[in-house]
Amino acid sequence: MADETIAVVGAGIVGLAVGREIAHRRPGTRVVVLEKEADVALHQTGHNSGVVHAGIYYKPGSLKARLCARGRDLLRDYCADRRLPYDECGKLVVAVSDDDVARLDRLAVTAAENLVPGLRRLSAAEIRDLEPYATGLAALHSPRTAVTDFTGVARAFAEDIVASGGEIRLRFPVTRVTRLRHGLEVAAGEEAVTADRLVICAGLHTDTVSKLAADGKEPRIIPFRGEYMRVADEKAHMVRGLIYPVPDPRYPFLGVHFTRRVTGEVEVGPNAVPALAREGYRRSRVEAAELLRIACWPGTWHLARQHWRTGIKELYGSLSASAYMKAARRYVPDIGARDVVRTKNGVRAQALDRDGTLVDDFRIHRLGRVTTVRNAPSPAATSSMAIAEHIAGLVLGDREAP
Known part of the structure; x- marks a missing residue:
């Protein structure tokens, strides 16, 4: 296994986190990240709001809930280690109607089940103490919700991959995936990479690239x-x-x-x-x-x-x-x-x-040598390092597919 080549399609934050985790977990494995653009993190990673979510909203027990909690802690420590910006500025979820208040109560139960750290309910007056210009009937305050620079984090992941002996191959728009007897050939026009295993983290194009690898038609990306x-x-x-x-x-x-x-x-x-x-x-x-x-x-x-x-x-x-x-x-x-x-x-x-x-939860498929991330919406950036742990376990045989 240590002499394998593992290719990852997509140099957004999830793909780069996966490549980094595999390289660190299995030294000697050659990791090649394939990206159609001229740089990393140019699409969803580079256009999001930078929020590091605490896990308030997600169905308890779901992949989202579990991986968000783990990913938040991993990301905070990584940013501290790499001296990347990470500001726990906190979040207010504000109810402005009676219907909102009822949903806020249900949300508080969900957040408690997800062990969201430091969460507390605020009155209208307490909202003003934290946000003097905000108004509402009640709110939930999540003090550990943070903001960061996800493009900077993605670039740091790419640096880690290269430092581990891996490669980020840019301007490589995947057009063909061929299953070989003992591996796969991933091609962009006339250029090709041979790999033992493949992970597809293609974001906006994940369904079309997954189709090349003979994954199912569902779900589609809209x-x-x-x-x-x-x-x-x-x-x-x-x-x-x-x-x-x-x-x-x-x-x-x-x-x-x-x-x-x-x-x-x-x-x-x-x-x-x-x-x-x-x-x-x-x-x-x-x-x-x-x-x-x-x-x-x-x-x-x-x-x-x-x-x-x-x-x-x-x-x-x-x-x-x-x-x-x-x-x-x-x-x-x-x-x-x-x-x-x-x-x-x-x-x-x-x-x-x-x-x-x-589709609300993260959805990950595994078809033999190919693992496809078919749905990775928010909080995928927050959860990226935990998603990478999960996928690396599947790819390297440490756990079974969900």
């Missing part, structure tokens, strides 16, 4: 664009940490929220609107083949029937800054449409089953 606003400097002091709404359990997105980044800037967002291209960071980017692929998937129509009202609301917010900020002002009333400017967009790879179910 891209959702998340648009952010940046709060003007003169009002950035009005948000000390993270201010979130109480999430709707019927929908996998957390809703528009306020985030103080490690740079000191404050952002509002993201919303969630369907993207018309795999990498549809701009509204103007439309790919006909992608639209056809989405339209031909039965789950798309099931999803539309279930969530069309929410979809219209999100689209309206995408087109109107006033509509976008209307929801946000329920939590910080003094920051309005005139106090923000549009900034970066991200695209989330949301896995969708045939029946229209938005």
